[in-house]
Amino acid sequence: MVSLKDVAEYAGVSPSTVSRVLTDKPVVNENTRIRVMEAVRLLDYKPNELAKSLKSGRSNTIALMVPSIQNMIFPTITRGVEDTARKAGYTVILCNTDEDVEEEKRYIAKLRTRFIDGFIVASMLPGSDHIRKLWREGFPVVLTSRIYDDTIDAVGIDNEAATFDAMQYLIRGGHKKIAFAMGREEIPLYMDRYKGYRRALESSGLPYDEQLVIHETTGTGSFYFLIQNLLKRGIQPDAVLASSDPKAFVVMRALHDAGLSIPGDVSVMGIDNVEASSQVEPPLSTVAQPLYEIGALAASKLIRQIHHKEKTGKLAPPQVDILKTDLIIRKSTK
Amino acid sequence: MVSLKDVAEYAGVSPSTVSRVLTDKPVVNENTRIRVMEAVRLLDYKPNELAKSLKSGRSNTIALMVPSIQNMIFPTITRGVEDTARKAGYTVILCNTDEDVEEEKRYIAKLRTRFIDGFIVASMLPGSDHIRKLWREGFPVVLTSRIYDDTIDAVGIDNEAATFDAMQYLIRGGHKKIAFAMGREEIPLYMDRYKGYRRALESSGLPYDEQLVIHETTGTGSFYFLIQNLLKRGIQPDAVLASSDPKAFVVMRALHDAGLSIPGDVSVMGIDNVEASSQVEPPLSTVAQPLYEIGALAASKLIRQIHHKEKTGKLAPPQVDILKTDLIIRKSTK
DNA sequence: ATTTGTGATGAATCCGGATGCACAGGAGGA
DNA sequence: TCCTCCTGTGCATCCGGATTCATCACAAAT
Secondary structure (H helix, E strand, C coil): CCCCCHHHHHCCCCCCHHHHHHHHCCCHHHHHHHHHHHHHHHHHEEEHHHHHHHHHCCEEEEEEEEEECCCCCHHHHHHHHHHHHHHHCCCCEEEECCHHHHHHHHHHHHHCCCCCCCCECCCCCCCCCCHHHHHHHHCCCCEEEECCCCCCCEECCCCHHHHHHHHHHHHHHCCCCCCEEECCCCCHHHHHHHHHHHHHHHHCCCCHHHHHHEEECHEEEEEEEEHHHHHHCCCCCCEEEECCCHHHHHHHHHHCCCCCCCCCCCCEEEEEEEHHHHHCCCCCEEEEHHHHHHHHHHHHHHHHHHHHHHHHHCCCCEEEEEECCEEECCCCCC | CHHHHHHHHCCCCCCHHHHHHHHHCCCCCCHHHHHHHHHHHCCCCCHHHHHHHHHHHCCCCCEEEEEECCCCCCHHHHHHHHHHHHCCCCCEEEEECCCCCCHHHHHHHHHHHCCCCCCEEEECCCCCHHHHHHHCCCEEEEEEECCCCCCCCEEEEEEHHHHHHHHHHHCCCCCCCEEECCCCCCCCHHHHHHHHHHHHHHHHHHCCCCHHHCCCCCCCHHHHHHHHHHHCCCCCCCCCECHHCCCCCHHHHHHHHCCCCCCCCCEEEECCCCCHHHCCCCCCCEEECCCHHHHHHHHHHHHHHHHHHHCCCCCHHHCCCEEECCEEEECCCC
16 A cells, blocks of 8 residues: 555655645745645656545544344435535445444444444434433534424424324215224324324324224234234225335235225325335325435535534534425325 | 543553454463453453554445436345344445436545445446446456456346346237337346247247337336327237336327226336335236345355455455346236 | 672663644845 | 844644554573
8 A cells, every 4th residue: 555655755745745745825935836746747646645634634534323223214315425424525334333322332332433423313313312422522423313392403293283184085075984003102104193183083083993003012024914804803994004005005904914905994004205105006195305305415414414423522502303205196195 | 522532541552462362362361451441341441443444444334336226126125235244243234326326426436535435336237437447456356247257256147038037928828919008228137028029029939019019218217108199000019028127107098098907908017126016906917026134145145255455455356146036926826 | 708690670762644732944124 | 234023834743542562670591
């Protein structure tokens, strides 16, 4: 590996001069500059980023922490993050946490020893004191998927409104007995989506029937049996709103296997608009999160914070961005 | 950030002694060791990995280069890579290349200046001289998704056999007019899958009909129109084997929208077994790649190479691992 | 009593680059 | 001609650890 010293020797100057040339310091003689640049070119010199980082305390690296990249909403978010980061000269370290706080902490501790510049955290669960602490210590952090409050930078959607919109659509379409496939209650995101369900029922005067709220038991797959149980008990909704697209897929399968047609007998709707939503049969009506934009905005916010911190020494006031969701009507609803 | 020197000062010893304690050098007095460890604990000292890397030339970081994390086969592979890397103390940098060789080169050049320890490359296209060069220069590299030959470490499946198996199954099921949804021909992986299609036809005495080979034009989505065109021309296969699951999804949609039932009128089969394959309706019969294992094995091979290189100074002889595929029969075939 | 050996530690150097400071040399003014 | 001022450059130091080499104290050997 060619080092600054090699270039210096080749050009017949001192390493400091080479450094000055490369960092565009003004006080360098034009001839010297040319000589150095020539040497740089000939030796194909590339400065060692690690050495730079050690000196500067910055690594041009950010970490993206997701529960699991296998969760269908994250590939697109990740792509948004990576594209944006790359354009700004940053590389992205991918961390799967499985929502495990200890794992998350281990990751953070480890990455800090490498002068990571900031974190994008996409965990959904509470128990986030370590994230708050990170922010308080002056570390750039942007949350996505979960917004704590307005004390930390975040990008997300209005989950309650998303469900509300979906419900409005279903209700206007004449559905009166709308079931809700609810995710884990300890996840605020799902509680918000649930609230939207309740609010929509209220605002349209439809009765709230507890039996129509189906609570996830052992993971997304459990909805298969939960839906079939519901039907067996003689309860047949005219629509099912799932609190996420993957849940909607399972719901569709269960309904289909029970001999019901979608949307003929039952309409099904999801929230998220993951890639596969347009691929299933029938294509799923859903409320689209702008996943790519969420990732891209999270990254650009983070990078802006990093720059701000570098200049002023501290973080800019936190700002929460709520992005617009989009009602996508496909063929799973009538 | 607490440094070695701080610990040294606190413990009343020299930095070198602290370093010796922390790197488990034998010649340290027991009392000193205890005193140092105590200081380490009290000050919550974490060694700066960047400094270590600069000194050692290793960063405990590997790069995973994929065409796009949004391509459905990569999240699972990525998860396998990350889990394995993490267990071994490595972090993973994610790179989306969009199959762009220049982008790939830029990434490689950039990461090398950060003492990246190795690369897992999952591009499918040829034009890989830069990868070969990397290997020749003594850089640990593991290929997945695409095996060049036996001169570079790689993990993959036997693509020809995968299609062959799928065809065998379809043929045994009584299908006689089997169409093939072919991917881009410049991608060797698809050529191999195509070969399997041809070989299966031959070995079972079925005629090869060029019209039944549908060539992708403008991306995966193009199969929608291609299939409909085929039907309009009065050609109706009794089965369609797609060269990848995402293509099969589109094929299914096209057939469905043309009023054909799956598998009643036409069987559909894919290759890959991505997450969504079990979610579509009907659930897709396919040949499963062990995606997670591919990622996990690629990572462990890479790490083994890194260790080997560290000890011996050069790479171990390359080894190509072909993993077993699995016929998964769901409901899209009869 | 002097030498040799050994265990324990500190000082110096290096990794590769950035930067404050000192200094050399030429130009311009007195 | 001498002194200042300024431009351009090199030296030393630092970032945070790892490592080689040297040192020192003390004990055993001669």
